[in-house]
Structure formats: C-alpha cells, structure tokens
Amino acid sequence: MRMYDIIEKKRDGKALTKDEIEFFVNGYTDGSIPDYQVSALLMAIYLQDMNQEERAILTTAMVESGDKIDLSAIDGIKVDKHSTGGVGDTTTLILAPLVASVDVPVAKMSGRGLGHTGGTIDKLEAVPGFHVEISNDEFIDLVNKNKVAVIGQSGNLTPADKKIYSLRDVTATVSSIPLIASSIMSKKIAAGADAIVLDVKTGAGAFMKNETDAKELAHAMVSIGNKVGRNTMAVISDMSQPLGRAIGNALEIKEAIDTLQGNGPDDLTELCLTLGSQMVVLAQKAKTIEDARAMLEENLRNGKALAHFKLFLASQGGDATVVDHPEQLPQAKYQIELIAKKSGTVAEIVANEIGAAAMMLGAGRATKESIIDLAVGIVLHKKVGDPVQEGEALLTIHSNSEDVQDVMDKLYANINISTETVTPPTLIYNVVTE
Numbered sequence: 001m002r003m004y005d006i007i008e009k010k011r012d013g014k015a016l017t018k019d020e021i022e023f024f025v026n027g028y029t030d031g032s033i034p035d036y037q038v039s040a041l042l043m044a045i046y047l048q049d050m051n052q053e054e055r056a057i058l059t060t061a062m063v064e065s066g067d068k069i070d071l072s073a074i075d076g077i078k079v080d081k082h083s084t085g086g087v088g089d090t091t092t093l094i095l096a097p098l099v100a101s102v103d104v105p106v107a108k109m110s111g112r113g114l115g116h117t118g119g120t121i122d123k124l125e126a127v128p129g130f131h132v133e134i135s136n137d138e139f140i141d142l143v144n145k146n147k148v149a150v151i152g153q154s155g156n157l158t159p160a161d162k163k164i165y166s167l168r169d170v171t172a173t174v175s176s177i178p179l180i181a182s183s184i185m186s187k188k189i190a191a192g193a194d195a196i197v198l199d200v201k202t203g204a205g206a207f208m209k210n211e212t213d214a215k216e217l218a219h220a221m222v223s224i225g226n227k228v229g230r231n232t233m234a235v236i237s238d239m240s241q242p243l244g245r246a247i248g249n250a251l252e253i254k255e256a257i258d259t260l261q262g263n264g265p266d267d268l269t270e271l272c273l274t275l276g277s278q279m280v281v282l283a284q285k286a287k288t289i290e291d292a293r294a295m296l297e298e299n300l301r302n303g304k305a306l307a308h309f310k311l312f313l314a315s316q317g318g319d320a321t322v323v324d325h326p327e328q329l330p331q332a333k334y335q336i337e338l339i340a341k342k343s344g345t346v347a348e349i350v351a352n353e354i355g356a357a358a359m360m361l362g363a364g365r366a367t368k369e370s371i372i373d374l375a376v377g378i379v380l381h382k383k384v385g386d387p388v389q390e391g392e393a394l395l396t397i398h399s400n401s402e403d404v405q406d407v408m409d410k411l412y413a414n415i416n417i418s419t420e421t422v423t424p425p426t427l428i429y430n431v432v433t434e
Contacts, residue, residue: 003027003037010044018057025061029160035167042164042173050178055220056227058178062186063228065160069109069136069192074143076105077283080193081275082184084217087205087355088242092120093256094264094272095279097309100148101299102292104283107143108150109191117355117363118249118372121152126250126330126374130318148312157190180207181220188225195231195282197275198222202429203240205351211236211429218432226434231282236429237271241349241384244268248363248377250329251398257323260306267383267427273297274428330375332398338411343390346382347418354378357410361399376400378411385424388417 006020024041027033050058071078079099083089096106110120110132117123124130132152134142142149161183168174188196198221201207202214218234225232244265246255258264259272273293280292299305310320322328358364362373380395382388394415397404 003033003041007037007040007044010041010048013048015051016054016057021054021057022061025058025065025160028163029065038164038167039171042168042171042176042179045178046173046176052223052227055178055182056224059182059185059189059224060228062158062160062164062182063190066156066158066190068190069157071107071140071192071194073140074105074107076103077194078105078107078143078192079195079197079279079283080108080188080191081197081199081279082188083199084184084201084207086201086239086243087117087351087358088244088247088252088268089201089239090123090244090246090252090256090259090268091199091272091275093123093252094259094268095276096148096150097260097312098272098296098299098305099276099279099283100146100312101304101308102280102285102295103147104280104285105143106148106279107139107192108148109153110150111153117247117252117358117377118365118374120150122372122374123249123252124150124313124318126253127313127318127322128328130313130316132316134316142315146308146311146315148308149316150312158186161186175207177216177220180217181224185221185224185228189228189230193230195279196225196233197278197282198232198234199271199275200234200236200432201239202236203238203351203425204353205242205355206239215430215432218430219434222432222434233278233282234432235271235274235278236432237274238425238427238429239351240425242351242354242380243271245380245383246377247355247358247379248361248398249372249374250331251377251379253322253329254326257306257309257326260300260309262300265383270427278431332373332375332377332400334397334399334402334404336397336399336404336408337393338395338397338408338415340388340390340392340394340417341412342417344388344417344419345422346384346386346388346394346415347420347422348414348416349380349382349384350414353410353414354380357407357414360407360410361397361401361404373400383424385422
C-alpha cells in the first residue's frame with residue numbers, strides 16, 4: 001500500500017477503505033509517513049469530505065493509536081459531556097455534581113484551557129487545596145463512592161489526533177467537518193464513557209459561527225458515536241453572547257455555586273437542565289426527558305445538588321467551606337464598573353471579544369506557558385435584550401491592575417446599545433439524536 005495512491009484516491013473524491021485509513025493513521029503516528037504527504041491527504045479530505053463510514057473508521061483508528069481509559073470497574077452507565085467551547089461556559093462545574101446527585105456516575109477527564117479563561121481544572125483550582133493529581137484507582141473509587149470525580153488528562157490518549165491536529169493548524173484544514181468530528185469524538189471515546197452528550201455551540205463565541213454549520217457538525221459527531229457503539233446525542237446552543245454572567249475562573253466557581261443554590265442566571269440554569277436531562281436519560285435513570293428534568297430541578301431545590309458539590313470538592317482535597325463563604329475564593333484588588341454611555345436596549349455582546357477582554361486581564365492563556373490569574377475576569381450585569389439607562393453599569397471588571405483602559409475600550413467596542421426593541425437570542429436551537 002502506498003500513501004501516494006491514498007492521496008490520489010481521496011483527491012478524486014472516492015471513499016477510502018478501512019485498511020487505507022488505518023495505514024495512514026498508523027504510519028503518521030509511528031513516523032513512517034511524512035508531514036507533506038499527510039498534509040496533502042488532509043487537504044483532499046477538506047475539499048472532498050468523507051462519508052459516515054470513513055469518519056467512524058478514522059475516529060476508531062485515532063482511538064486505537066494510544067491508550068484507552070477503562071472505566072468498567074465503575075458501576076452503572078458512565079455518561080460524558082463535551083462542549084465545543086465558548087465564553088463563560090461553566091456547565092461542567094454545575095452538571096457534574098447535579099447529575100451525580102441523582103445517582104448517575106460522572107467520571108470526568110478534563111484539561112487546562114488555552115483561550116479566554118482556563119479549562120475546568122484551572123477553574124476548580126481556584127478552590128484552595130483542590131487537586132486532580134489522583135491515581136486511576138482512586139479516581140474509580142471516588143466515582144463509585146460519590147458518583148463524581150475529575151481527573152487531569154494523562155497518559156498517551158489519541159497521539160494520532162495530536163499529530164494530525166498540529167498539522168491541520170498550519171495547513172488551513174482545521175475547519176473540516178470530518179476532521180473536527182473525528183478529533184473530538186476520538187478523545188471522548190478513548191476516555192471510556194458509555195454514552196456521550198455533546199453541547200455544540202453556535203454564534204460569535206463559537207467555532208461554528210452559524211446554526212447550519214453547527215448542525216452539520218452535531219450530526220457528524222452523533223453519527224460517529226453511535227456507529228462505534230457509544231449512545232450519543234447533541235444539543236445545539238447559543239454562543240453569540242457569553243453564557244451566564246461570569247467570565248473568569250474564581251468568578252465562574254462563584255456562579256456555579258449560585259446556580260446549584262437555585263440562584264443562577266436563567267440561560268446557564270436552563271442549559272444545564274437541558275444537558276443534564278439528556279445525561280440522566282442516557283444513563284437510564286429516567287425514561288423521559290421530562291422525568292429527568294424533574295429529578296434535577298428537585299435536587300436544585302432541596303439542596304442535594306449543592307451538598308454533592310461540597311462532597312466532590314472535599315473528596316479531592318478542596319476547601320468545601322468556599323461554598324458557604326465564596327469570599328474565600330481568590331479576589332481581585334479592583335472592581336471597576338463599565339458604565340453605559342447612552343440609554344436603550346442591549347443589542348449585542350460579542351462573545352469572543354468579551355472573552356478576549358477577560359484574557360487581557362489574565363483570566364486565560366495565550367500560550368501553554370502563560371500563568372492564569374484565577375481572581376480576575378468580568379461579571380455582566382446586562383444581557384442582550386435587557387434595558388439599560390445612561391450611567392448604569394453594564395458589567396464589572398475584576399482586575400489586579402488599576403489601569404484597564406485597553407480592556408474598557410475593547411468592551412465598549414463590542415457591546416452595542418440600540419434604541420430599537422431587541423429580542424434575546426434563542427438559547428437552544430436543536431437537539432440531534434442521529
């Protein structure tokens with residue numbers, strides 16, 4: 001078998017066989033196939049697409065290229081949740097204890113984030129003492145005991161995906177549906193979950209800027225998951241403006257606590273209940289979405305979800321008293337209000353640019369070496385569709401530097417106030433099950 005023939009075949013729009021896809025993935029992983037040939041194949045895939053069968057084979061080949069996490073020692077159906085990213089996306093911090101509180105095992109493997117704020121692990125490390133450096137045995141024991149634990153990404157998971165992604169990044173082939181879908185799903189499948197709920201974002205703060213592309217990606221990932229034996233579904237949700245109100249690590253922990261107390265922002269609460277209901281059904285703890293939602297809403301009301309968050313934090317060394325005393329979380333020196341320059345209705349809050357402003361404060365990483373300031377960030381007081389009076393605070397900047405003029409300039413440039421009536425954006429666009 002020759003890589004030349006595989007490139008030529010895909011260039012001409014023909015479907016690749018299982019043997020051909022495995023030959024290319026294994027050869028690139030072990031170094032026997034050079035970058036320039038894989039670059040050519042990636043561009044051919046970008047231009048000619050892949051059918052559902054090819055996508056599933058590519059995903060499986062990337063899973064098989066490295067280690068796989070065995071979660072079989074955990075009782076019950078393990079359901080994982082993955083978001084395609086965004087600004088102020090605090091859902092994992094809320095969903096993990098909430099879903100665990102209704103007896104669904106949540107064995108979460110998370111990473112550190114490049115971008116607007118840290119990843120889930122960075123956010124959790126705003127809680128004094130919390131750590132994810134636990135052994136696999138301890139991880140499994142904690143999930144069996146408490147139904148929830150979070151561990152850092154370790155081992156040699158999907159090395160083929162890491163190499164291919166690095167090449168996509170420099171060959172203008174990142175935005176290819178089959179390549180995005182197989183990249184995401186290979187990591188989820190290697191992480192060992194039995195079922196997967198996907199939160200596919202669309203809008204200015206998302207990778208997929210419009211609903212049509214988000215829907216195509218959702219269908220691609222759901223198809224792959226179901227083809228390789230993982231019960232998979234997707235929710236398409238809005239990311240035209242930040243989710244919730246908090247953008248920043250400790251600030252998002254505080255917002256997660258508020259939400260688990262039943263006092264969270266409406267959009268964040270609704271998305272968590274939507275995703276969580278799907279997780280509960282996939283775990284076979286409820287027969288219908290309505291029943292699952294009722295179980296979750298009850299545990300938000302009766303305090304069980306909040307108690308589970310405390311248990312989760314304490315079990316991994318965290319100081320659970322921050323739940324009752326969030327002032328113990330890292331605090332920024334300065335809180336600076338961004339004042340509305342005119343009256344009207346908030347018409348636009350450009351999610352990715354607001355995220356970039358939070359990153360300028362130090363809330364996220366520009367490079368892997370960047371050090372995150374866990375205390376800083378932004379808390380929105382107004383969302384799209386809200387009325388605002390001149391002189392009223394649009395948001396509060398939490399900063400450890402008094403000079404935030406450049407951040408304020410960016411925020412003003414990306415929050416638009418209109419004299420017209422503005423309808424808030426749709427939060428949930430679609431649910432994809434096949």
